[in-house]
Amino acid sequence: MENLNIIFAGTPDFAAQHLCALLASKYNIVAVYTQPDRRAGRGKKLMMSAVKKLALANDIPIYQPQNFKLESTLSEFSILNADLMIVVAYGLILPKALLKMPRLGCLNVHGSLLPRWRGAAPIQRAIWAGDTETGITIMQMDAGLDTGAMLSKVICPISAQESSASLYEKLAEKAPSALIDTIDKLIKGEIEPEQQDDNLATYAKKLSKEEALINWRDDAQLISRCVRAFNPWPMSYFKLSDKFIKVHQVSVLDIQTDALPGTILESYKTGIQIATGCGVLNLEVLQLEGKKAMPVQDILNSRRELFAPGRVLCVEGR
Structure with a gap:
């Protein structure tokens, strides 16, 4: 044989x-x-x-x-x-x-x-x-x-x-x-x-780009799993000023908040903290349209105004 x-x-x-x-x-x-x-x-x-x-x-x-x-x-x-x-x-x-x-x-x-x-x-x-x-x-x-x-x-x-x-x-x-x-x-x-x-x-079932759109009403743990599951394709993303921002890396913070889902709580060099339906998600590596993926520290150095605390991101998603 x-x-x-x-x-x-x-x-x-x-x-x-x-x-x-x-x-x-x-x-x-x-x-x-x-x-x-x-x-x-x-x-x-x-x-x-x-x-x-x-x-x-x-x-x-x-x-x-x-x-x-x-x-x-x-x-x-x-x-x-x-x-x-x-x-x-x-x-x-x-x-x-x-x-x-x-x-x-x-x-x-x-x-x-x-x-x-x-x-x-x-x-x-x-x-x-x-x-x-x-x-x-x-x-x-x-x-x-x-x-x-x-x-x-x-x-x-x-x-x-x-x-x-x-x-x-x-x-x-x-x-x-x-x-x-x-x-x-x-x-x-x-x-x-x-x-x-x-x-x-x-x-x-087969993945879709539509499914990768983040819904900030979901809990932080679920969003974190989606970000990891959809990397490298189709990549999780969210809308900001009519732009699509891809999310490459996140972490879940042990913080509770009553803020509306999608609210930017803080913007630090270690991450951008976003309120979700349950818990807080820390965005660590993002990709702006037409750019390469970068740590948020590098993005905040030039585009901090995009992620001002108090701003509420679009919550639509799956």
């Missing part, structure tokens, strides 16, 4: 790290599927995915279908005659017919401890909900949304100051080796698939 032929499907850097581990293993990657190149950045240049870059560097055949609705796309996949397919943050829906084509089926690396947080944004939703731990689940794919039988899990704690970016890094360190170990055990018949309990399932 050392010549096991694998098709890999993935798109972002998180997926590329798994592909890198597979390339260093004893298994043979016969093809890579990744999303079509997208235009991005200020110049709207056509950009290839991290997975495509890695595949090109290793001379692996690359396929970038818009979807799998055409019979010709499925036939193309079938001709590859793979033993196994590995899917990591691919971003396209795979039809049931395709899932049955590889001899050993299709495995998915999912960023949560299933059945909790099935869906598109499991890492962000775990932080948003205040979970104290999450992890990686490697499962057999079926026609449902992250409903397949589980083969292995890796647990990862979520720290009090965790952002989605830092949690991605933690999981990216643990998951690739867990994937290789799971494949090894699967082909040796050393894993007994475990069915998920649908009664325990929660859904991690």
Whole structure:
């Protein structure tokens, strides 16, 4: 089984790290599927995915279908005659017919401890909900949304100051080796698939920019979790003088106030204190429109008038 032929499907850097581990293993990657190149950045240049870059560097055949609705796309996949397919943050829906084509089926690396947080944004939703731990689940794919039988899990704690970016890094360190170990055990018949309990399932819906708009009526702890969950995308933000200000870093202060939610209480070099629906939020790193993210001390040096104590910020939000 050392010549096991694998098709890999993935798109972002998180997926590329798994592909890198597979390339260093004893298994043979016969093809890579990744999303079509997208235009991005200020110049709207056509950009290839991290997975495509890695595949090109290793001379692996690359396929970038818009979807799998055409019979010709499925036939193309079938001709590859793979033993196994590995899917990591691919971003396209795979039809049931395709899932049955590889001899050993299709495995998915999912960023949560299933059945909790099935869906598109499991890492962000775990932080948003205040979970104290999450992890990686490697499962057999079926026609449902992250409903397949589980083969292995890796647990990862979520720290009090965790952002989605830092949690991605933690999981990216643990998951690739867990994937290789799971494949090894699967082909040796050393894993007994475990069915998920649908009664325990929660859904991690896709993030939106609208959802990232801060509602100062929310309590300070919830806003803090949202700031961390939405970093690096779409980034929490609030309105000030018809401008949108992105929030990169905050802390919750052990202070009580009767001020209206959204009221600026104090503006210090250590942070801008804002009253919320419950508690006080301390803004520490902000990004003004057209500027880079900066500590509030630097912003107050030139734009202190924007954050004068007593000013009430717009409270609208989710």
